[in-house]
Amino acid sequence: MTAIQKFLSPRYRLLSHMTFWLVYMVYATLLYGTIHDDYWQGFMEVIITLPVKMTAVYFTLYYLIPRFLYARKYPGLILMFMASAILFGYADRLMMHTFYVPIYLKDYDYQKYPLMDLAKAVQRSSVVYLVVFAASAIKLVKQNYQTERFSQELGKEKLNAELKFLKGQIHPHFLFNTLNTLYALTLQNSPKSSEVVLKLSHLLDYMLYDCNVELIPLRKEIQQMQNLIELEQFRYGNRLEVSFSVTGDVSIQQVPPLLMLPFVENAFKHGVSKEVEEAFISIDLTLKDQQLILRVENSKAEDDSQPEAEYTKGIGLKNVSRRLDLLYDNQYDLQVFDEEETFMIVLKVPLSETEKPVVNQAPVQTSQV
Template sequence: MTAIQIFLSPRYRLLSHVLFWAVYMVYATLLYGSTRDDYWRGFVEVISTLPVKITAVYFTLYYLIPRFLYARKYPGLILIFIISVILFGYADRFLMHKIYVPIYLKDYNYEKFPMTDLAKAIQRSSIVYLVVFAASAIKLIKKNYQTERFSQELGKEKLDAELKFLKGQIHPHFLFNTLNTLYALTLQNSPKSSEVVLKLSHLLDYMLYDCNVELIPLRKEVQQMQNLIELEQFRYGNRLEVSFSVTGDVSVQQIPPLLMLPFVENAFKHGVSKEVEEAFISIDLTLKDQQLILRVENSKAEGDTKPEAEYTKGIGLRNVSRRLDLLYADSYDLQVFDEEDTFMIVLKIPISAKGNLVSEANPVQQSLV
């Protein structure tokens, strides 16, 4: 935390006030003392009227500004400000006459400059309100700083809550589709059912426990992609050809959980489930130049003319697209290629050499990644 942040933070309010008055007293003493080459006299002049300046400052900070400026009661603000200027001017002049004048101006002409002299009171008030304006400026800057910081924290909490909500929706989505696979195998009395149950348990363990953090090792996501592929292969058998390749070291990098699995699941859902003859799915994951590139391509059933939106409107893909927007803003790239016989997505997200995903778009989003 910088010195400015400490000064503006409400946690250090007392310290900031003490520091403000200490700086004022040192500055004013040096200023008045240098003009007369007598710094003790300058100190006496400062200290003799300090109570008026303190009262004027806190009257403005804690009464005028909150009650009238923030409430936009400008006529009342102007009226009370004018009255206070005159009153504090007379108060400052009164203390000067009672403390400073008897010590340093013993031959002062009270008849020529009486206590009731309005011009002299306004002159003294101008000195008082230099301090008031300085303190008010600091208060308004502090208020703006706190408002901006609160807005940022609120935005971060909102993003975090939405990310958790979207991630929570993905869990039952994967479970639903995997149970459908198991149901189909049990209807066939397939001996592979036990293997499906085992892999399903691994997938549930991943979703229920490993995914309760902001970042997971990339290798775990890759393992569950392979797990999902094997689950689907149990269902489709020999009529499905799947290729899955990984280029680059996935043992160090980290990514948000369940970020790539929906794309793989979508390929099976739309590219294979309605195929009568042999179908194919090709999945390539590449780490290169601090970037993760995922390419998922699947065949389309003959005569399938559904538009691109039909392939991308499922719960899983809608959620993962929204999560990408929240986590990366404009620093990711998702392309969809809808050809006559094939459907392909290409996802590119930044990834640092140290293993943490980065987003240059927004500092609030970066703190969530």
Template sequence: MQPSGDIYLGGLRISRLTQHILFWIAAYVIMVLVYGYSKTTYSAAARNNFFYIPVHVVYFYTLSGWLIPQFLLKRRYVYFFVLFSIVFFAAIYLTRFVDVLFVEPYLVRLYGSYAVWYDEGVKGFWDKVLYPNAFFGALKGVNFILWFGLAIKLFKLLLERRNAALEAELNFLKGQIHPHFLFNTLNNLYGLTLSGSDQSPQVVLKLSGILRYMLYECNTDRIELQKEVQMISAYIELEKIRYGERLDVQFSVNGDYDNIEISPLLILPFVENAFKHGTSEQVGNCWINIDLQLQNRRLKLKVSNSKPEPAEHPADPSEGSIGLKNVKKRLELLYPDAYKLKLFDEGELFLAVLELNLKRSNPLRYES
């Protein structure tokens, strides 16, 4: 899990404090450009907006950090409206104080007269602060950055909720693998126990290693492909113990997969599906071929298995597997537009082909 509020851009972590500093720098630059363009003097805009920034900062964080979370989001609408009105007018008049004390005296030296802003007879300090025409100018100025900032904050909130929903769905889909796998393996162990096999302790040992991997090492977005391959190998060994000589399994891995990461438990459902439909439903000899290739961070997985003799109501391996349905959903969430999955249900075999571009993914890189 990433620290709260941090975001990632191209692998670079940007802390929450840095985000806020960058926002206010951007806000200041925008204000200078807008004000400088309209007044044709960027130097004056740079100086004057320097005095406005503290007002914008206080106004923005009072709303976003206090009023909105404490009152609006908790549906205390009356309190929010009253307090917002107070803060709203206070921000406007604080802006007018800045105008009268710092901005307008400087501009007088440029334009030569207060008549640029005020009607005749408006000369006192409070007359200038409360001058109606200037009030509306301050209203526009002080709220420009506020709504710009709140729009960004709303976008981040929507992103947080989207990522939270995505993470919850992925955890649900990945979590379904554990009981599904455990159910199948315990059935295997039960069969060995009934037959009095002396390999039962070895099965228990391998099973404990696989479960340790699934429960303690897979609680992350990415895991080393090498570890995933090792787990698949252990799973295949378990199945070999169960089915003995009537099962022929070929498992090949080609390519350099050091320092390559993949979403955990993404390959296992294809292997499980092959054993479920290629062995457990057959009485005689059966075979499974698993070929994993990796080149330039592009993974290609081919899993094929023999099929039982056609029955009156044959099962479709692609439709009957909870594991395959879940892995399709996970691929769509984690690797959108970066994978191809083809399933071939032919006369004597079932073939699954997965092509995955590990350079492109949709990892959860923002944590609220």
């Protein structure tokens, strides 16, 4: 927290008020002392009139501003301001007449400048309200700062809540597909069931524990992409060819969790799921110039007449697109190519290098699943 933030913080209210009045007293003493060529006399004028100025300041800060300005009761504010300004002008003049004039202005002409002289009261009011205006300006700046800070914190909390909600909606896609696969294999008494359970447990562990952070190592996301591909391969068997290649060093890069998995899942769900013959999915992940480039391409069934919107309408892709908007604002690029026989997405996002390099990690190789 900076010095200005501390000064404006409610926790330091007493200190900030004391600092304000101390600064005012020093400034006014130097000013009046220079005018009178006597700094002690200047100091006494400040001390004598200080109670009136303090009363005017706190009356304005804690009554006029909250009751009228914040409530937007502008006619009442104007009337109360004018009445209080004249009142405090007379009060300041009374203090000067009672305590200052008898000591420092012994030749003062009371008949020429009577106590109830309105012009003199207005003159003294202008002196009082220079301090009031300065204090009010600080009050309004402080209020604006607190409002803006509260708005930012509220916006951040709303953003985090929406991100968690969107990320949470992605999870059922994995569970639905993998549980269906497991169910089919158990009906067949397939020995591959145990392998599916193991890979499913890795996915669940990833989603329930690893994903509860803002960023996750890219290599973990890649591992889960490979798990998902292998699980889906159990469903499609030999009629599906999947290639997955990674180019670049993934040991120190980080990405938001579940950022790329929905694109892969979408290729299976909306792409090859309707294919009755051989189908393909090609996934290329490239790290270049502090940028991640993901290209996912899948074949389409010959009788598949679904428009591009049908491919992008799924909950997973809608959510990941919304997450991209929230996480990267306009710093990402997502392109969709809907061709006659293929469907492809190309995603480009900036990378984060906040993880320590992993020692002796085997590089990810191009694989055919």
